[in-house]
Amino acid sequence: MSGFDWDKDYSLEELLQSVIAIKELPNRLAKIINSLKLEDFDKSYRDGGWNIRQLIHHLADSHLNGYLRCQHIVYGDSNEIQLFNQDSWANGLGKDFHHEASFMILLGLHQRWSLMLLECLKQPDVYLAKSILHPERQQHLSLAQAIALYAWHGEHHLAQIVAASQPQ
16 A cells, blocks of 8 residues: 555545545454454554554554544644654554454544544635644644545555455
8 A cells, every 4th residue: 555645635425435534444453353263452563563453553553643633623622633653543542452342443443533523624725725733744734634644544554454464
């Protein structure tokens, strides 16, 4: 899967498809998880890469931050994204915890997030150009970019989980 295109202008149709992808991510992840054995959660898609359990925890951490970033963009109550060290979080205290709690976070979060984003798409002139500063990139992240980014991010890590779950 290629990297995220930070410079693309997204059509309303593409953003709607991205919101649907965000909404459906937990369902797609559940189908994969349900096909795995307990020992499969320790498998990685590449040497030195995060294992399936860590990827699920990362999706919950990252998408919770993504949801909050979208909230800050919509309500204009913050000027800058709060960063987090994803490697520290993925390799931190919870890396060996069961994946189910993180999956449950994703399930509820994505239902709420997709409903909020659909409401924003009903008034694209009001919401889609709103943005927040991304301090690492030193550029503003618009709501439209955030929607596309987190849809891409979910697909990116689902592909890694699928790759890790394949017989070696």
